[in-house]
Amino acid sequence: xxxxxxxxxxxxxxxxxxxxxxxxxxxxxxxxxxxxxxxxxxxxxxxxxxxxxxxxxxxxxxxxxxxxxxxxxxxxxx
Ligand code: SF4
Ligand code: SF4
Numbered sequence: 801x802x803x804x805x806x807x808x809x810x811x812x813x814x815x816x817x818x819x820x821x822x823x824x825x826x827x828x829x830x831x832x833x834x835x836x837x838x839x840x841x842x843x844x845x846x847x848x849x850x851x852x853x854x855x856x857x858x859x860x861x862x863x864x865x866x867x868x869x870x871x872x873x874x875x876x877x878x
Contacts, residue, residue: 808859
């Protein structure tokens, strides 16, 4: 039987982000990293790492759940 792995994708709203890093700590695949370019509020926001393409986001939504600023949206695809 073919493996059915849910693939996900996240979008981070860099202007909402306050750079708390919680999402980075929680992602099991380490797909979120620091963007050293400041956003309009003066924080170094989170961004999706290039690794997302190789390793793949599972769509587990842990990053979105932990984000206090509701800056992450998770999309799931089959
Ligand atoms: S949905 Fe899960 S796997 Fe995907 S970036 Fe967020 S924590 Fe990581
Ligand atoms: S948890 Fe939210 S506010 Fe904190 S770094 Fe991640 S996206 Fe930014």
